[in-house]
Amino acid sequence: MNHLERKNSIYHIPTNLEKKRVSYFSGIISKAILLICVLVGLTGCSPAIYHVNLKYEPAGQIQKTEKAGPDFPITVAMFNDIRKVDDRLLLGRVTTLQGDRIPILPKYNKVTEAVTINIREYLFKSGYKISNDIPVWDLKEETISKDWGRILIGGNIDDLEVVCEKSFPVKTYQAKIKLTFVFANVSDKKIFYRATVENSNSLKDVSFSEELLEKQINEVLSDALEQMFSDPKMKKTIEEGAKIKK
Numbered sequence: 001m002n003h004l005e006r007k008n009s010i011y012h013i014p015t016n017l018e019k020k021r022v023s024y025f026s027g028i029i030s031k032a033i034l035l036i037c038v039l040v041g042l043t044g045c046s047p048a049i050y051h052v053n054l055k056y057e058p059a060g061q062i063q064k065t066e067k068a069g070p071d072f073p074i075t076v077a078m079f080n081d082i083r084k085v086d087d088r089l090l091l092g093r094v095t096t097l098q099g100d101r102i103p104i105l106p107k108y109n110k111v112t113e114a115v116t117i118n119i120r121e122y123l124f125k126s127g128y129k130i131s132n133d134i135p136v137w138d139l140k141e142e143t144i145s146k147d148w149g150r151i152l153i154g155g156n157i158d159d160l161e162v163v164c165e166k167s168f169p170v171k172t173y174q175a176k177i178k179l180t181f182v183f184a185n186v187s188d189k190k191i192f193y194r195a196t197v198e199n200s201n202s203l204k205d206v207s208f209s210e211e212l213l214e215k216q217i218n219e220v221l222s223d224a225l226e227q228m229f230s231d232p233k234m235k236k237t238i239e240e241g242a243k244i245k246k
Contacts (some may be wrong), residue, residue, distance in 0.1 A: 050094055052162070052214035053107040054114040056122050056222050072242060073129045075186070076120045077137035077154035079179070081112045083161075091217065092162040092175075094208075104162060104213060115157055115179070115221075122225045123153075128238075139182045144189040151242055156180040158196070162217035164208065171208045175216040176200040177224050183237070185244040192241040197224045 081088045088111060092104040106114050116134060124130045137143065137154040144152060159178035164171055176199070183193040199220040205212060228234070 047102065050102060050104045050210050050213060051107040052091060052104060052210060052217060054091070054109075054111070054118065054221065055218055056118045056225055057218045058222060058226070072151070073131040073149040074123060074151045074153060074238070075131040075133055075135065075149040076116060076123065077135050077148075077152060079112055079115050079119070079155050079157050080138070081157045083111075083157060083159055085161075091160065092164075092213075094164045094166060094213070096166050097168060111157065111160060115160070118221060119153070119225065122229060126229060139191075141184065141189050141191055144184055144186055146186065148186045150186055151238055152184040152186050154182050154184070159198075160217075160221075162213055164213060166208055169206050170204050171206070173203040173205065173212060173216045174200070175202075175220045177217075177220040179224055179228070181228055183241055185241050188244050190244050192244055193237055195228065197227045199223045199227070 087103075089105060090103050091106055091111065094102045094104060096102065108114070109117065120130050120134075131149045133148060135145065135148055137152065139154055139156070156179070158180055159176055161177075162173070162175040164173050178196065178198045180196045181194065182191055184191045201216060201219055203212070203216055
């Protein structure tokens, strides 16, 4: 049997050089397959809509305030959505590599309802008594109803948004909020305090998920509420506002 016949026979044992060549080409093929999988994942179908649960998430323990008393309820009116957006049902959008803009919606409630519910929950957990009523208020003194308890808190959602740019390999998340609060004495139909809080954040991460979208917007919401109400002077402001007389 000549050399050529021995090499092509079933008894041929590959040389070290041949083994290295096989290993080299196997490595190239493996990397190519991995790259194809990554590209397929990046260009795969995206959901038509993303949903996030807008919810106050305290960084630490809420400092509970003493109860103001059964005759001192606080009524939180439905906050007015005055954001400069085309569709007030939206919380933001996710932009894909292909340029598609996928909407982000609140998971359970509309934006106005979600913000109002979280303000009520924050105040309740802080020790305030909260009225069951959630009236609609245009922030004008003359439209305050005598049935709205003793203290009325209303306001505007000036800005609230979370967006994500799905670049490769890093995704950029951005969230922002601006809320205007208006405090009024119900019996006197008198506004006694106004304040605006703003907050924003950003994150760069190689991964993408609805959980990260939710985390970013909840952080700005939580920080805004804490800025507004965590100051000990706020309790005194509300108590003094309840004593206003004409």
